[in-house]
Amino acid sequence: MTTHPGRIAVSGLTKAFGTLRAVDGLDFVVEPGSVTGFLGPNGAGKTTALRMVLGLVTPDAGSVTIGGHPYIDLPAPSDTVGAALDTTGFHPNRSGRNHLRVYCAVNGYPDQRADELLDLVDLTHAGRRPVKGYSLGMRQRLALATALLGDPDALVLDEPANGLDPSGIAWLRTLLRSMADAGKAILISSHVLWEAQQLVDDVVILQDGRLLLHGSLDELTRGYDSLERAFFALTSGGL
Numbered sequence: 001m002t003t004h005p006g007r008i009a010v011s012g013l014t015k016a017f018g019t020l021r022a023v024d025g026l027d028f029v030v031e032p033g034s035v036t037g038f039l040g041p042n043g044a045g046k047t048t049a050l051r052m053v054l055g056l057v058t059p060d061a062g063s064v065t066i067g068g069h070p071y072i073d074l075p076a077p078s079d080t081v082g083a084a085l086d087t088t089g090f091h092p093n094r095s096g097r098n099h100l101r102v103y104c105a106v107n108g109y110p111d112q113r114a115d116e117l118l119d120l121v122d123l124t125h126a127g128r129r130p131v132k133g134y135s136l137g138m139r140q141r142l143a144l145a146t147a148l149l150g151d152p153d154a155l156v157l158d159e160p161a162n163g164l165d166p167s168g169i170a171w172l173r174t175l176l177r178s179m180a181d182a183g184k185a186i187l188i189s190s191h192v193l194w195e196a197q198q199l200v201d202d203v204v205i206l207q208d209g210r211l212l213l214h215g216s217l218d219e220l221t222r223g224y225d226s227l228e229r230a231f232f233a234l235t236s237g238g239l
């Protein structure tokens with residue numbers, strides 16, 4: 001069986017917390033070369049599903065593979081999938097550059113990789129300042145740099161546009177586009193449809209843990225002037 005590196009395949013994914021089905025029989029695929037928006041209102045189950053993609057939460061049923069393997073079986077996880085799930089885990093007194101250097105050391109990359117990553121996310125100017133002085137947008141960039149450490153085939157980013165101003169979102173769009181064009185499979189979550197519309201090729205919309213809509217942005221928005229309007233028309237509901 002040939003499997004494309006980075007392809008994220010989610011099948012029958014289910015997770016309950018007590019009586020609450022946070023994720024319920026979820027199926028979708030993120031192909032290399034595309035940016036998929038994983039969308040849904042607060043509490044829809046996005047973070048729980050992303051944590052299962054990354055092997056941080058054990059599903060009750062179903063499976064996820066990345067490049068054909070469950071996360072736990074990946075021989076070199078940081079070369080296969082990069083993840084940014086939150087922006088609060090940085091040591092406050094460490095500079096962004098030192099944070100990245102620690103990750104370089106742990107994963108066997110030269111210090112110079114830290115400077116390349118700072119440059120890639122446009123954070124060189126703040127690289128020597130302690131993270132406690134970073135804005136949310138700057139911490140998002142640092143989280144993204146950390147995710148890109150091993151130049152992975154797949155990227156999983158939870159709310160990467162949160163805290164970015166309009167020029168930051170435009171910058172993120174360009175970066176994600178170039179990563180997708182280089183063949184990465186990219187999955188990003190958002191609860192803000194207008195924001196996601198600017199960043200993605202495909203959308204997976206989740207509601208109450210279940211898949212509501214899955215398709216290309218172009219198909220879903222044909223005949224509508226925004227993803228939000230298409231969503232309202234298709235579901236007669238709201239996020």
Ligand SMILES: Nc1ncnc2c1ncn2[C@@H]1O[C@H](COP(=O)(O)OP(=O)(O)OP(=O)(O)O)[C@@H](O)[C@H]1O
Binds near residue numbers: 041
């Ligand atoms: N560890 C947990 N224990 C109990 N309930 C949980 C746990 N984690 C998540 N939940 C519940 O599961 C549901 C889905 O939560 P989740 O964080 O996955 O949603 P989300 O779509 O990421 O929301 P948001 O956009 O607010 O981040 C919510 O009702 C949440 O309260």
